[in-house]
Amino acid sequence: MEYDELVSNILKERKENKSDRFNPPEVDVQQVGQKTVVFLDKLSKYINRPVSHISKYLMHELTAPGQIDDNGKITLGGRFSMRLVNDKIKQYIKEFVVCKQCNSPDTQMNKVDKNYFVKCLGCGAEYPVGRIK
Numbered sequence: 001m002e003y004d005e006l007v008s009n010i011l012k013e014r015k016e017n018k019s020d021r022f023n024p025p026e027v028d029v030q031q032v033g034q035k036t037v038v039f040l041d042k043l044s045k046y047i048n049r050p051v052s053h054i055s056k057y058l059m060h061e062l063t064a065p066g067q068i069d070d071n072g073k074i075t076l077g078g079r080f081s082m083r084l085v086n087d088k089i090k091q092y093i094k095e096f097v098v099c100k101q102c103n104s105p106d107t108q109m110n111k112v113d114k115n116y117f118v119k120c121l122g123c124g125a126e127y128p129v130g131r132i133k
Ligand SMILES: [Zn+2]
Pocket: 099, 100, 101, 102, 103, 104, 120, 121, 122, 123, 124, 125
């Protein structure tokens, strides 16, 4: 599926289930041997951000290698607790989802060249967000 198509599907879904409270689901975390599996599917849909981008952030923050599979699941090399992973997710949401102008979570992220921009559907603000190395 094309990224744009994915985004518009997600937006449609969000409109249908629109709730006034922004309450992102906690992500499930399973430790398997020396690896940690994180389930990002539900969260990704809820916050309208691609699994690949959230994964990249987690890998960077936890300095762990990771592998994404088709079901929105990422396997990280190393053992990380559910608490730690969810703390990172909260940081991600603050950095890449919630509008820095008005705190609305109703935002879109667009990629222009190699840079990401967040556009707020509440107040109309648009600003660049950092690239994850
Ligand atoms: Zn805003």
